Amino acid sequence: MDFDDRAGPEFARDDRGEYLLEExxxxxxxxxxxxxxxxxxxxxxxxxxxxxxxTAPVA
Structure with a gap:
């Protein structure tokens, strides 16, 4: 999960708020x-x- 790999028009506009990754x-x-x-x-x-x-991977 790398926030720098994000793409799309929603990430190109600073006026649309903040996008945070959350596991x-x-x-x-x-x-x-x-x-x-x-x-x-x-x-x-x-x-x-x-x-x-x-299903989630078993730790």
């Missing part, structure tokens, strides 16, 4: 607490986690 556990509880946009991203992640088709 989040890949759990339903953690994803539910996020304000992900568009909301379909959040729904897709939650569906995959609950179906156990998307």
């Amino acid at each position: 989040v556990p890949l759990t339903a509880e953690a994803i539910e607490a996020l304000n992900l946009m568009p909301p379909q991203v959040k729904d897709a992640l939650l569906d995959a986690i609950r179906a156990r088709s998307l």
Whole structure:
């Protein structure tokens, strides 16, 4: 995860606010607490986690 690798028009404009990277556990509880946009991203992640088709690596 390298913030310097970001790309897209949202990063080219200083007047659009601040974009911060934040590491989040890949759990339903953690994803539910996020304000992900568009909301379909959040729904897709939650569906995959609950179906156990998307899992976090075991430490």
